[in-house]
Amino acid sequence: MINSLLIILVIFGTLFYILFRKNKSTVTRPIINFNSRRHFALIIGYIVFLLAVLVTAEIVGQQYQSLPASDKLTKADYTELNYNHHLSIGEVDAAINASQLIEKRTHPAGDTLTIRNTYDDAYIYIERKSTDDGVIEELLFKPRLLVNEHNFSDKVQVEKPVWQDNILTIRPQPISEIRYARFYDSVLLNQMTQTKLRNSTNPGYATSQLVVYLLVPEGIKIEASSEDSIQYVRN
Incomplete structure (x- = not known):
């Protein structure tokens, strides 16, 4: 998670620098020209979404690993x-x-x-x-x-x-309700x-x-x- 977070922060910092750096001359133009604030808002929203997904995945993973031994899965012994x-x-x-x-x-x-x-x-x-x-x-x-x-x-x-x-x-026989969840990393x-x-x-x-x-x-x-x-x- 730390490596992924660093990558996102680097991307965010690069975009921030490109969009808000001061022009040193009238000839120099930004590499990427945004003509609307909506573009910037979409980028910021997407980055915030990625950060939220990373934080949520970390929290869920820690909670799953901290389950008591009685709630953990038992491997079937066919013998x-x-x-x-x-x-x-x-x-x-x-x-x-x-x-x-x-x-x-x-x-x-x-x-x-x-x-x-x-x-x-x-x-x-x-x-x-x-x-x-x-x-x-x-x-x-x-x-x-x-x-x-x-x-x-x-x-x-x-x-x-x-x-x-x-x-x-x-x-x-009574009906038994059992909830079984499997977790996978996102694409x-x-x-x-x-x-x-x-x-x-x-x-x-x-x-x-x-x-x-x-x-x-x-x-x-x-x-x-x-x-x-x-x-x-x-x-």
């Missing part, structure tokens, strides 16, 4: 985000170590388990336990939200499933600083639903409102 693969083959222990795990809960089991997932707001894995211990184990994994390889999953709001009288109800600044212009492409993103993994005793009958969002795991 931790691959918990769906472990769940699909019943590797629960590996999935528990994933950062996407919200909570592990247990519920008393009855003769039947009714699953109400009317709007398919969650994807459900069901694994049959070899022993009938009268307990249903539940693992909840938060939805994934990746934008340009950055992980925004911790910003997504989650409505946990509700258990009542052997009925599992998946509630509609003018890049020309002055000889910085290569970075490509500005549409952001790529990947999302997934809330994931519910259930370990259900073998003898319990399962009734579901929608089978499309349920996958039965076989070890």
Whole structure:
């Protein structure tokens, strides 16, 4: 920014000298002849605009760099985000170590388990336990939200499933408002600083639903409102 500001000041000083220097002789004429004050006003206005842009860019850059660590972007770790693969083959222990795990809960089991997932707001894995211990184990994994390889999953709001009288109800998930901004140097600044212009492409993103993994005793009958969002795991 300092180099760009010096260039603008030099240009401004040169124009000021040309326009307002005193003629030493009647023969000498200014190199540039302005016949109206509007020309001078346009030049001054343009220079003021450039200075304002430089100052604003510096202020915005300092504010962005001074953000607290909690508000900075998190690079996506695809190793931790691959918990769906472990769940699909019943590797629960590996999935528990994933950062996407919200909570592990247990519920008393009855003769039947009714699953109400009317709007398919969650994807459900069901694994049959070899022993009938009268307990249903539940693992909840938060939805994934990746934008340009950055992980925004911790910003997504989650409505946990509700258990009542052997009925599992998946509630509609709330809408999460996330603002994501990308900053680039302007073309003018890049020309002055000889910085290569970075490509500005549409952001790529990947999302997934809330994931519910259930370990259900073998003898319990399962009734579901929608089978499309349920996958039965076989070890």
